[in-house]
Amino acid sequence: MSDFWSGYIIAIIAINIIGCAALLFFTRRKKSGAEENETTGHVYDGIEEYDNPLPRWWLWMFYITIIFSVIYLILYPGLGKFEGVLGWTQTKQYEEEVATADEKYLPLFEQYSAMSIEDLQNEPEALDMGQSIFANTCFGCHGADGRGGIGFPNLTDDEWIYGGTPDDIVYSITEGRQGAMPPWGETLGEEKLSAVLHYVLSENEVERTYREELVEEGRTTYQTYCKACHAEDLSGNPAMGAPNLKDDVWLHGGSISMIKNTIRNGVNANMPPHDKILGKHKIHLVAAYVYSLSHGDEEQSN
Ligand code: HEC
Ligand code: HEC
Known part of the structure; x- marks a missing residue:
């Protein structure tokens, strides 16, 4: 974002916040001694409009909202290029969450990684994990069901460009293929x-x-x-x-x-290569899932 647009956005936000505060301040009931239930003088089909002040709690809610927005914009990113004093970013939060989850699942990942891809075919839970990795990472190209499309190979059939053994599949995912x-x-x-x-x-x-x-x-x-x-x-x-x-x-x-x-x-x-994106444990699981797509029937007949 250029400095100009950053400044432009900051100015619009500032004008808005100050504008809201000013509006509230100037429209708050001036005539304090005014009679209750005075009407504005407008009549619609016989219905009159009271000119009562906003209830106090309502007014306070507005003020609190404005104060909240100012504090929020100081702490978090929101004002043009200003990053907020907490230095929070979506990426950081995402990475932290991924790190926590990875730590939690690490023992499970290690346990599955120690098993062969053929053996994982009998571990529905491992295949489920593989499937959700697939849904997150691969489906954009290979389709939700792995059937691919023009330019993106079908992973559910027996036809493999680069070979369909567990090692070939792991290699395709890890190193990518051109x-x-x-x-x-x-x-x-x-x-x-x-x-x-x-x-x-x-x-x-x-x-x-x-x-x-x-x-x-x-x-x-x-x-x-x-x-x-x-x-x-x-x-x-x-x-x-x-x-x-x-x-x-x-x-x-x-x-x-x-x-x-x-x-x-x-x-x-x-x-594209996925070694950096997924790491070897997740590649092992997603490869097991991909393998199951073309070996499912065999499995059931066993
Ligand atoms: C950006 C698009 C894209 C993404 C994302 C992607 N793939 Fe691929 N994949 C391809 C293309 C294109 C090919 C074919 C490459 C070729 O023909 O040289 C391919 C080939 C493969 C092959 C080899 C198929 C064969 O017939 O030998 C496997 C296995 C595979 N992908 C699995 C995966 C898995 C698992 C994921 C997710 C972790 C994934 N791919 C993510 C585009 C993608
Ligand atoms: C340098 C190696 C190379 C040569 C030489 C070559 N091809 Fe290919 N060809 C490929 C590769 C690699 C692909 C797959 C591209 C991809 O999707 O990853 C391919 C794909 C194709 C496809 C598409 C297949 C499909 O499933 O859609 C056709 C058709 C084809 N080649 C025909 C030919 C013909 C005819 C010739 C000779 C005039 C030829 N190729 C020469 C490497 C080669």
Whole structure:
């Protein structure tokens, strides 16, 4: 906030408080000897308005409110850039509360961290804790139910870009993941771009209409430009973050025009690292919850 706006806000608040005080002061009943129940002289449909003074307790309440606001604005932030003499901030309060909660839960966190993610699948309480961490930290990107959306992977299915073992999941959450697919539009030109698209469609498990006459050229293009990341047989490569192109899971949209668009323009999907945000105990719990999303049924049949 600039000094100008800070000063502007302080001036408005000061004028308001002084204005309220002045209003109260000048409108308090001047004629002390006036008769009770004098009317203002206004009549509405035969109803007259008394001109009685405000009750005393009412008036005092106003004064107290004004005094309170002045004290409050001295102690707490509220006046433009002035931080208040107590130095209170929302962040500090939040951090203190988190620290207290973490301390309280520490023994529980340690107990769960000592268990494997597979074993935690039988600890409903641990999964509940994982779920609430997920709801706080992950749902903005992966959706409340973990099903994701375009650009954000579904965490409930069996398809993993980076692998679905407990270690892979913990790694994804801790270190984050950056999937970079370069844009191919310029390198390939329109003709090869279409060819490689139709080759990918021809290899996909979903039956689609594709242009048979382009497939051969597309295959050559694929082997030249794509197989280093997506593997020779299109099955993908978790180490590169390059997804399987044979299945019907399309992170960046599965319509023909969207697939073509992804190949033409490339994509950068960014999963931020959470080691600083959550710490290892919470990552362990949220990973256990994520693991349960795709392993729940197995668990029930046990
Ligand atoms: C800012 C958005 C964002 C947030 C917040 C986020 N993620 Fe992600 N996450 C992504 C994106 C985007 C990817 C895909 C990265 C890629 O394709 O390279 C991803 C990938 C993943 C993967 C790997 C999926 C796979 O198929 O291998 C896991 C596991 C995951 N996220 C779990 C989580 C958990 C748990 C949280 C909360 C602690 C979380 N994410 C928070 C955006 C986010
Ligand atoms: C440098 C490695 C690399 C090369 C080379 C590469 N890709 Fe990719 N590709 C990726 C990565 C990584 C992603 C996933 C991006 C993300 O979401 O994190 C991806 C995603 C895609 C997707 C989207 C998949 C989905 O689920 O939505 C398509 C389609 C695709 N690539 C096709 C191709 C084609 C065709 C070529 C060759 C012309 C190619 N890629 C070359 C790394 C590569």
